[in-house]
Amino acid sequence: MAIELPQLHALKPRLALWTDGTSWTNWSRHEAYLRSLQKWKPHQLASVAEESLRIISKTTPVDRPEFQCRGLVVGYVQSGKTANFTAVAARAADVGYRLIIVLSGIHDSLRNQTQRRLDQELVGVGVDWITLTDETTDFQEPSVADGFASTGTVLIVAKKITPILKRLNQWFSKLEGRLADVPVLLIDDEADQASINTRGNRRDPSIDTEIAPDDGTAPSLTNALIRDILRKIPRATYIAYTATPFANILIDPDASDSIVGEDLFPKDFVVQLPRPDGYTGTEELFGTSAVGRDVLRPVDPADVNALKRKQRRKSEAVVARGPLDLPQSLADALLTFALVGAIRLLRGQLGKPHTMLVHVSQLQQDQLLIGAAIDEQIRNWFHQEEAEPGVLRQIFRSTLAGLGTVELPASEDTVLEEAVNNLARLTVVVLNSKTGDELEYDDKPGRQLVAVGGNRLSRGLTLEGLTIAYFLRTTTLADALLQMARWYGFRAGYDDLIRIWTTEGIAQWFVELALVEESLRDSITALNKAGRRPDQMAIRMRAHSQLLLTSKNKSKMQTDNARTWSGENPQTILFPLSDGDLLKRNLDLASELLRRHSPTQEAHGGAISHDLPAEDIALFLRRYEGHPNSIAFQGPQIADWILERAEAGELVNWTVFVANPERERQILLGGRRFGLVRRSLQSNESIGILIDPRHEGADLHGGPENYRTASGFNAKAMREERPAQQGLLLLYPLDPAPLRAPTQAVLGVALSLPRTTDGEQRVIVNRGLRHD
Known part of the structure; x- marks a missing residue:
């Protein structure tokens, strides 16, 4: 019996348009096989069932006489994308797809690994599968039969390299005229690798009569071959899979070539897969969930x-x-x-x-x-x-x-x-x-x-x-860096044993990549909640301070909006711990601020000062001296932005929260004593995460308790609820002992910032789309 979930019923009206009466035979057998494996838990199987059905429901019904459907599925690095597209392939066979092609990377090792898994989980347990590739043999044109005369589903697992794609293309050229009754699903694994057009498009001479097709402006070869294959199929669905979709989203949605047709922009749907249970990724190792971990080792x-x-x-x-x-x-x-x-x-x-x-x-x-x-x-x-x-x-x-x-x-x-x-x-x-x-x-x-x-x-x-x-491998590209992070994945029973040796700079890149990923996934969720297709609404992506999201020749459609910290919580995580004079100047700066604006309230583990003007906060941030290599906290730039927003009537009223734990070790700031906060070094001069999430709600109505969830305090929800006029400056006097700092304390600084009208963050958007 296949898993049935109440939440699937919402998908069934659309699914019934073209799957009414579907027996789900291949899916049921695939599911039964997964259930027989001890590593699959019931709720994980339920998630695969739900997500594969959701994806199939977004594709064009196969009984249409002609269609070209384009979609994108965004997962997490090493998070089970293969499990998802295997389930989607099983359901696709059940709803009538006669040929399923999986483009699996550019190396034999990955193609062979994928073929082996599909053979075990689909072909070995399903019904009426015909395979044209095997674990040791990539695609070769069949000498006699192609399998379409039977009632089964043909499966091809091929490398995404030009010799193989040319063979596929030549085979489809010979099949023209026979494909009208053969719906084809093409699954492009690691779809931001090689598939993206990094060149141009030949103009259509029927439209641009003065411009003849020019091979010098032709699309890049792999991209052109994939497009040409799809062009030859009357009924084709293309689904791109990747954990780093920056390049895919930045494809020009209107791009078309006079010979190979439209580009691979996911015009019909983008699906964000849920974070799997037990998954360890950027957020767990470098984001707010990394508090208390001892992962990084400096090289x-x-x-x-x-x-x-x-x-x-x-x-x-x-x-x-x-x-x-x-x-x-x-x-x-x-x-x-x-x-x-x-x-x-x-x-x-x-x-x-x-x-x-x-x-x-x-x-x-x-x-x-x-x-x-x-x-x-x-x-x-x-x-x-x-x-x-x-x-x-x-x-x-x-x-x-x-x-x-x-x-x-x-x-x-x-x-x-x-x-x-x-x-x-x-x-x-x-x-x-x-x-x-x-x-x-x-x-x-x-x-x-x-x-x-x-x-x-x-x-x-x-x-x-x-x-x-x-x-130690360096790159200037965020998507490449994330893909290299092979330590992500499922680590049941040994999650506490993960250790990463890397440089200080690379570690800092990953800290900020946690924010980049979160921004992208939030934008995809917003797209689907709005009921829009990707060609109707821009997907916004937060830019990284030091890294390009993807290579410039893959991102011709991007535009940069002005830098904004709207809805963010910048914080100091890197400190110049050997510079005692600088650390002391920062403490004196905090003392000066607190003497001018003495705390009037004790609550939520700290002392609170109310009603500070934006000018005083900006002056503090401009004078605060951080680490020269810091990318996560840029005081002078944030100060400029705060004053810009104040002129627009936002961020005009500020609260200062000073963490004050009950500790024997204390320091004098602004004429009163404060307990020292303990943080540990994650690497050479980095503490990983500074703030306690509950402190972001210290000045909100009802306090942080209004934002408590089963997993802790939801700081993001606090920033969403924060009035646009109200900002929060958080000060953390850190115990110097675990940081090995030559001073009485180390001053950590953070901000909790509301959504402001200048945008959600500095974002990259597809300039060919509506930006609403």
């Missing part, structure tokens, strides 16, 4: 320079010294991987994949050098152990201290002994075309893998059981 600039220098001199290094020396931070990460692997085994997670990611360079030679260095370092540790028995246990003991509050499943001695044993189990694989190495999770499920790679680790490929990441 010293000297280590970065050593690796980069060796990359520049790689040929010289190989000749003169053999493999490069392993930097201390990478050695620490490797030891931690062996240790957390031991903890997982002692927790009973036997026969489960366990992986470490090492992503430093996209160059294959660099990857080979790093892989060899890791192999050599493991051998050196055991040689040292032979010379000095017990040395590995001593090394692991210091590593264990760095895991902080992880609950050990056995005694320390038992854990250390298992860690030594586990170090000997580590297998290093270098994932690139030169080595031919593969992950082999199915054949060797209990492997302890150190996966070294570059581009093959950047897209789609799932690293199962990933706990430790050593990540």
